[in-house]
Amino acid sequence: MLAYAVRRLTQVPIVLIGVTLSLFIIMRLLPGDPIQAIIGESEGASFDEEAVQALREELGLDKPVLVQYGTWVTDLVQGDMGQSTRNRLPVREQIFDRIPATLHLGVASLTVALLIGVPAGVVSALKRNSSLDFLVTFVAICGLAIPNFWFSILLIWLFVVELNLLPATGFVPIWEDPVQSLKLLAMPTTALGLTLSASLMRHTRATVLEVLNQDYVRTARAKGLRSSVVVRRHVMRNAMLPILTIVGLQVGGLLAGSVIIETMFSMPGIGRLAIQSINSRDYTMLQGVVLVFTAITLVVNFATDVSYALVDPRIKYR
Amino acid sequence: MTYDVAAMELSLGTRRRSPRGKQLRRLFRKYPLAMIGAAFIFLVTLVALAAPLVATQDPNIVDGRNALQTPSADHWFGTDRLGRDVFSRITYGSRISLQVGVLAVLFAGALGVPLGLIAGYFGGIWDGIVMRWSDSIIAFPNIVLALALVLVLGPSVLTLMFALGLGASPAYARLVRGQVLAVRELDFVMSARSAGASDLRIIGQHVFPNVAAPIIVASSLTMAGAVLAEASLSFLGVGIRPPTATWGGMLQESYDLIYVAPWLSVFPGAAIFLLTLSLNLIGDGLRDALDPRIRRAAS
Numbered sequence: 001m002l003a004y005a006v007r008r009l010t011q012v013p014i015v016l017i018g019v020t021l022s023l024f025i026i027m028r029l030l031p032g033d034p035i036q037a038i039i040g041e042s043e044g045a046s047f048d049e050e051a052v053q054a055l056r057e058e059l060g061l062d063k064p065v066l067v068q069y070g071t072w073v074t075d076l077v078q079g080d081m082g083q084s085t086r087n088r089l090p091v092r093e094q095i096f097d098r099i100p101a102t103l104h105l106g107v108a109s110l111t112v113a114l115l116i117g118v119p120a121g122v123v124s125a126l127k128r129n130s131s132l133d134f135l136v137t138f139v140a141i142c143g144l145a146i147p148n149f150w151f152s153i154l155l156i157w158l159f160v161v162e163l164n165l166l167p168a169t170g171f172v173p174i175w176e177d178p179v180q181s182l183k184l185l186a187m188p189t190t191a192l193g194l195t196l197s198a199s200l201m202r203h204t205r206a207t208v209l210e211v212l213n214q215d216y217v218r219t220a221r222a223k224g225l226r227s228s229v230v231v232r233r234h235v236m237r238n239a240m241l242p243i244l245t246i247v248g249l250q251v252g253g254l255l256a257g258s259v260i261i262e263t264m265f266s267m268p269g270i271g272r273l274a275i276q277s278i279n280s281r282d283y284t285m286l287q288g289v290v291l292v293f294t295a296i297t298l299v300v301n302f303a304t305d306v307s308y309a310l311v312d313p314r315i316k317y318r
Numbered sequence: 319m320t321y322d323v324a325a326m327e328l329s330l331g332t333r334r335r336s337p338r339g340k341q342l343r344r345l346f347r348k349y350p351l352a353m354i355g356a357a358f359i360f361l362v363t364l365v366a367l368a369a370p371l372v373a374t375q376d377p378n379i380v381d382g383r384n385a386l387q388t389p390s391a392d393h394w395f396g397t398d399r400l401g402r403d404v405f406s407r408i409t410y411g412s413r414i415s416l417q418v419g420v421l422a423v424l425f426a427g428a429l430g431v432p433l434g435l436i437a438g439y440f441g442g443i444w445d446g447i448v449m450r451w452s453d454s455i456i457a458f459p460n461i462v463l464a465l466a467l468v469l470v471l472g473p474s475v476l477t478l479m480f481a482l483g484l485g486a487s488p489a490y491a492r493l494v495r496g497q498v499l500a501v502r503e504l505d506f507v508m509s510a511r512s513a514g515a516s517d518l519r520i521i522g523q524h525v526f527p528n529v530a531a532p533i534i535v536a537s538s539l540t541m542a543g544a545v546l547a548e549a550s551l552s553f554l555g556v557g558i559r560p561p562t563a564t565w566g567g568m569l570q571e572s573y574d575l576i577y578v579a580p581w582l583s584v585f586p587g588a589a590i591f592l593l594t595l596s597l598n599l600i601g602d603g604l605r606d607a608l609d610p611r612i613r614r615a616a617s
Contacts (some may be wrong), residue, residue: 154583260554278469
């Protein structure tokens with residue numbers, strides 16, 4: 001078990017290097033020069049060749065790509081994520097500033113997904129082939145197919161334009177103004193949470209159906225246990241673990257969804273920062289954002305895999 | 319393994335034994351949602367192929383005097399801010415969605431399936447390389463990867479095929495690898511090997527046919543994902559460039575008109591939604607038909 005965890009852990013840096021190095025190369029192939037982006041913006045059309053060269057050297061952009069990558073990794077190990085090629089402020093602080101909004105959105109959406117997806121999946125599985133099951137399953141498959149940006153537009157149309165119930169866009173931390181914060185979070189959370197609950201519902205249903213087919217459930221029924229006891233003690237206990245794994249796997253989807261949702265609702269989060277840094281050719285910033293996204297995904301996956309192996313002794317890992 | 323013959327014939331196109339009408343009715347009774355999905359895909363494909371005939375006018379004709387009209391007999395889905403006919407633009411937009419969807423699936427399969435076969439069949443270092451490669455792509459936030467690639471390569475159908483196909487390829491590699499690991503040690507592969515068959519022959523003749531069914535299921539779900547992703551990129555303004563009509567691009571243009579012309583946002587989104595939904599329904603139907611394990615659990 002320990003050997004498995006250690007081996008799994010050694011894969012994390014390999015994947016991190018793979019992701020960041022390929023992004024490093026892709027970003028440098030991008031048409032458009034970050035220096036031009038900076039100069040063109042701050043000083044109009046004046047191109048002082050010497051100033052451009054000085055800036056290029058200062059930002060280290062005159063060196064070969066692999067040397068730049070080496071410098072970036074060396075700094076990173078010391079906790080320095082470099083400075084933005086755009087506004088020359090430290091990347092680490094700017095990403096930290098963006099964490100609250102993304103955290104609000106992520107936690108709220110995951111809560112919605114858990115509160116809707118799991119109960120719906122369990123009920124659907126227990127009453128399989130009933131009209132309730134068909135209804136829930138159909139709503140879930142629609143939830144998976146609906147583009148989250150279109151769903152957001154429909155929400156804005158209904159709640160902002162027609163009913164005038166909610167503020168359209170923006171973000172306030174919940175510790176500053178809880179009511180306004182929740183009002184602003186309502187639509188982005190619904191848009192992001194719907195897809196998640198749909199996927200969670202389908203996986204929950206499949207898992208519970210599989211557990212219901214196990215011999216020990218048949219045994220429990222055969223010895224005359226009430227069906228509520230069977231469900232609580234035998235079915236749910238065994239179904240919870242696979243369901244938690246699915247929740248872990250959804251963190252990746254949550255981050256990807258936050259890119260679009262934060263942009264649509266003008267939330268100052270990490271996802272929106274990704275779009276902004278691509279648009280402004282902010283190499284180091286995007287590098288930092290992708291590093292954070294990837295690290296979160298990897299750590300969550302690692303934790304899920306290992307906890308799975310810890311809890312379920314039947315699982316053997318080679 | 320027992321497969322549902324009716325669905326296999328539908329999906330794999332083997333010879334039919336009963337008349338087509340009867341066959342379709344039987345399939346419809348068994349998989350009603352999947353058949354509705356298939357019918358809708360068929361319709362969209364027809365519309366895309368015959369777009370000039372279906373569209374009521376040229377999708378790019380600008381007519382300032384008729385801008386932002388509500389749906390009417392002349393303009394079934396209304397007109398946008400430049401007075402272009404929304405119905406005609408949706409008709410032409412289907413071409414981009416379908417092309418990108420199909421090409422991305424083909425690219426993902428062409429890349430992922432061989433890699434999965436190699437990883438599963440040869441194992442060892444090959445398995446390690448392929449799996450770390452697929453871990454990296456999966457851990458990479460896929461929309462950021464696609465955005466960056468499209469910006470590097472310039473927006474075109476082929477670029478989108480590459481960017482979205484690359485993101486989807488690990489799913490194929492992992493799926494095929496898992497299937498190969500399961501099949502590799504079975505008797506018929508062993509007997510082929512002891513009869514002196516080459517690796518290539520064993521993979522092509524014995525292993526691959528056994529992993530085909532899950533690949534077909536995965537393909538319809540992958541295509542749904544690609545259609546959604548193409549729409550997302552166009553919505554973010556990095557897909558196929560205007561004035562070419564794309565469903566995501568139409569939503570981007572209409573988004574800030576939500577106060578004055580909400581219908582502009584309804585139709586393109588509904589088109590994306592219905593196409594994705596149909597592909598998911600077909601995928602689910604095929605999975606039910608092809609995977610006896612799930613069917614047993616559901617019956």
